[in-house]
Amino acid sequence: MEIAVISGKGGTGKSCFSAAFATLKHKVVLADCDVDAANLFILFNPEIIEEKIYISGQKAIINQSKCTRCGICIDYCRFDAISYKEYQVVINETSCDGCKLCTRICPSMAIDLINSDKSKMFSGNFRNGKMVYGRLAPGEENSGKLVSLVREKAREIAKANHLDTIIIDGPPGIGCSVISSLTGVNHAVIISEPSLSGLSDLKRTLEIVSKFNIKTWVIINKYDLNKDVANDIFNYCHDNNIILVGKIPFSSDIVTAMVHCQSIIEYAPYSNIALEIERIYNMIIDEQ
Ligand code: SF4
Numbered sequence: 011m012e013i014a015v016i017s018g019k020g021g022t023g024k025s026c027f028s029a030a031f032a033t034l035k036h037k038v039v040l041a042d043c044d045v046d047a048a049n050l051f052i053l054f055n056p057e058i059i060e061e062k063i064y065i066s067g068q069k070a071i072i073n074q075s076k077c078t079r080c081g082i083c084i085d086y087c088r089f090d091a092i093s094y095k096e097y098q099v100v101i102n103e104t105s106c107d108g109c110k111l112c113t114r115i116c117p118s119m120a121i122d123l124i125n126s127d128k129s130k131m132f133s134g135n136f137r138n139g140k141m142v143y144g145r146l147a148p149g150e151e152n153s154g155k156l157v158s159l160v161r162e163k164a165r166e167i168a169k170a171n172h173l174d175t176i177i178i179d180g181p182p183g184i185g186c187s188v189i190s191s192l193t194g195v196n197h198a199v200i201i202s203e204p205s206l207s208g209l210s211d212l213k214r215t216l217e218i219v220s221k222f223n224i225k226t227w228v229i230i231n232k233y234d235l236n237k238d239v240a241n242d243i244f245n246y247c248h249d250n251n252i253i254l255v256g257k258i259p260f261s262s263d264i265v266t267a268m269v270h271c272q273s274i275i276e277y278a279p280y281s282n283i284a285l286e287i288e289r290i291y292n293m294i295i296d297e298q
């Protein structure tokens with residue numbers, strides 16, 4: 011069974027829920043698919059067994075011994091990645107899209123493309139099972155493909171170790187990496203927050219999830235910070251036949267748990283919040 015924990019935007023507490031689900035009872039495979047900002051490895055400090063370079067694309071580089079500084083490539087680059095710097099023509103690798111145009115128009119054949127190889131995928135052991143995560147280097151692209159690789163690896167590990175649950179910490183938003191995180195999962199758990207933008211993000215996320223045939227659950231995190239909007243979310247879910255599986259109050263314990271590199275389940279296992287998250291999780295996994 012694969013459970014994807016997602017949210018319409020960052021900062022809703024999505025990773026706190028993924029971490030909590032991953033530390034409840036039985037051993038799991040935890041796949042951190044938030045490849046632009048993976049953070050669960052900080053919390054769980056996994057023992058890395060395998061580290062793989064992920065080629066996310068290509069970048070242009072200039073051979074300075076061939077470059078005549080004619081500036082033609084500067085004019086042609088649509089991404090403004092090329093500029094003069096200290097009497098040289100240089101390429102900003104973060105801005106370069108790897109479109110190859112400059113390699114074709116350079117009269118001196120001074121530009122080549124090289125693989126972007128700073129992104130990586132890691133896998134190993136964490137204290138409640140196995141863990142896989144990807145880290146996309148700043149400026150590198152194809153996050154959706156890296157998410158697919160992380161999920162593929164998670165499935166391979168689950169099969170090899172007879173683990174039947176994969177918890178996916180998905181990326182925030184509604185981009186292609188979210189779609190890669192959702193494809194083929196059994197359950198999508200959407201973490202929402204009680205604000206007007208939170209409600210609007212929830213609607214957009216539900217629109218994406220509705221394109222898949224996935225059992226969908228909504229949790230309102232920190233619902234007591236704005237009970238009126240929390241009520242609007244409740245009504246929206248009710249009117250659209252979406253299961254609002256639980257609402258969690260604000261608690262500084264969740265923050266303190268994170269500071270101690272623990273999930274709330276590990277930090278305060280008998281707290282009301284931990285027990286409520288456990289109830290929610292049991293309800294989800296009981297619904298096959
Ligand atoms: S087009 Fe080629 S020779 Fe001209 S500035 Fe660019 S890299 Fe240098």
Ligand code: SF4
Nearest residue numbers: 087106107109110112
């Ligand atoms: S490959 Fe494309 S984006 Fe990159 S520097 Fe050349 S023209 Fe610009």
